[in-house]
Amino acid sequence: MYNFEFSKPSTIADAVAALSSDEAQALGGGQTLLPTMKQRLAQTDMLVSLTGIGEMQGICVGDDGELCIGGATTHAAVAADGNYPGLASLAGRIGDPAVRNRGTIGGSLANNDPSACYPAAALASGATIKTNARDIAADDYFQGMFDTALEDGEIITEVRFPIPEVSNYQKFVQPASRFALVGVFVAKFADGVRVAVTGASSDGVFRWAEAEAALAADFSKAAVDALAVPSGDMISDLHGTADYRAHLAKVMTGRAVAAAS
Amino acid sequence: MTQVTMTVNGKAVSGDVEGRTLLSDFLRDGLRMTGTHVGCDTSQCGACVVHVNGEAVKSCTALALDLEGAEVRTIEGMANADGSLGTIQQAFQDYHGLQCGFCTPGMVMSAAALLKDNPTPTEQEVREYLEGNICRCTGYHNIVKAIMAASGQDVAAVAAE
Numbered sequence: 001m002y003n004f005e006f007s008k009p010s011t012i013a014d015a016v017a018a019l020s021s022d023e024a025q026a027l028g029g030g031q032t033l034l035p036t037m038k039q040r041l042a043q044t045d046m047l048v049s050l051t052g053i054g055e056m057q058g059i060c061v062g063d064d065g066e067l068c069i070g071g072a073t074t075h076a077a078v079a080a081d082g083n084y085p086g087l088a089s090l091a092g093r094i095g096d097p098a099v100r101n102r103g104t105i106g107g108s109l110a111n112n113d114p115s116a117c118y119p120a121a122a123l124a125s126g127a128t129i130k131t132n133a134r135d136i137a138a139d140d141y142f143q144g145m146f147d148t149a150l151e152d153g154e155i156i157t158e159v160r161f162p163i164p165e166v167s168n169y170q171k172f173v174q175p176a177s178r179f180a181l182v183g184v185f186v187a188k189f190a191d192g193v194r195v196a197v198t199g200a201s202s203d204g205v206f207r208w209a210e211a212e213a214a215l216a217a218d219f220s221k222a223a224v225d226a227l228a229v230p231s232g233d234m235i236s237d238l239h240g241t242a243d244y245r246a247h248l249a250k251v252m253t254g255r256a257v258a259a260a261s
Numbered sequence: 262m263t264q265v266t267m268t269v270n271g272k273a274v275s276g277d278v279e280g281r282t283l284l285s286d287f288l289r290d291g292l293r294m295t296g297t298h299v300g301c302d303t304s305q306c307g308a309c310v311v312h313v314n315g316e317a318v319k320s321c322t323a324l325a326l327d328l329e330g331a332e333v334r335t336i337e338g339m340a341n342a343d344g345s346l347g348t349i350q351q352a353f354q355d356y357h358g359l360q361c362g363f364c365t366p367g368m369v370m371s372a373a374a375l376l377k378d379n380p381t382p383t384e385q386e387v388r389e390y391l392e393g394n395i396c397r398c399t400g401y402h403n404i405v406k407a408i409m410a411a412s413g414q415d416v417a418a419v420a421a422e
Contacts, residue, residue: 006263038302039377051327097374097375099304101317
């Protein structure tokens, strides 16, 4: 890893100021960025840790009933929170216990790995990604593999999740990396159903519109079984072909509907 | 170089580190506490697991400067005050939970973190918790047995095939 200056501000304002330089890079829990920097796939002159900012930590339920999670909140903390069981279950299956004690929701969403779990939950829940500058709807936030609506130096300070009536996340793990080979998050709200698929598409996480329409009319595994597999530019690699991933997306969706609670 | 100060196994320590200095490097090279092992250095294997403020963390994937003021516990802090092996360590010896021993510091620290939150885990919970700790010698049966025994449970039923 190339060396860098390190700073650890204690407020969002100080972090934004520290990140105003072109050469500065934000650091969440570091569970992706540090391995990437070790491999010299990333480097920076200034690393700005976001783990010391108290106002970005913790979980609460807002007056509007939404679950508010600070951007620097760890996966372990989300997994231990009982307000949104589908989300807690997802968070408890990211990485391994030690990774969950460091990795943060803001870091995961900012990175937008095409096989990460959190993007599926954020998109299926219709979450709002709050930054130091604005609120971004999940539908506008994810813009392709490792690409998001974030501007340089913009920090995810909070993520707000509407809590669905029932939900479930089904993750078919790639056995070596434990990332999702395909993961599907299904969320049923009073006014509709949202289905988000991660791991499958070379465009990153996406909503499966045909499944959402079918499930809005009939929330059952049979409704999914009647669908063709999702279309799109599926990833094809040594772990699975594009056809296999498309098939898995449908199977995981059916399982998520059957298990939703 | 910047000075970092933390508490390691109850003792205040400090040292000069670079921005890129990992906690594992600070422990091993800075403090000469080589009980914490670095296996893969890519956060896969878990040999480097230590406790930071009571929680299991992969010390190869945390920066020393990011842990200014933290309470760190390493394998060197797991023995009893009189120097005898701690409960989990003794169970690893009793149940032959190691062969080469390279992964053992991380296994013991992960086991301790699990038992802190879940004093009587099921065999399945032990196996799931060890997902981020890789042993290339034995497979995991005797490690799981040791952790079940350390939690005061009967190990007769633990899979042995």
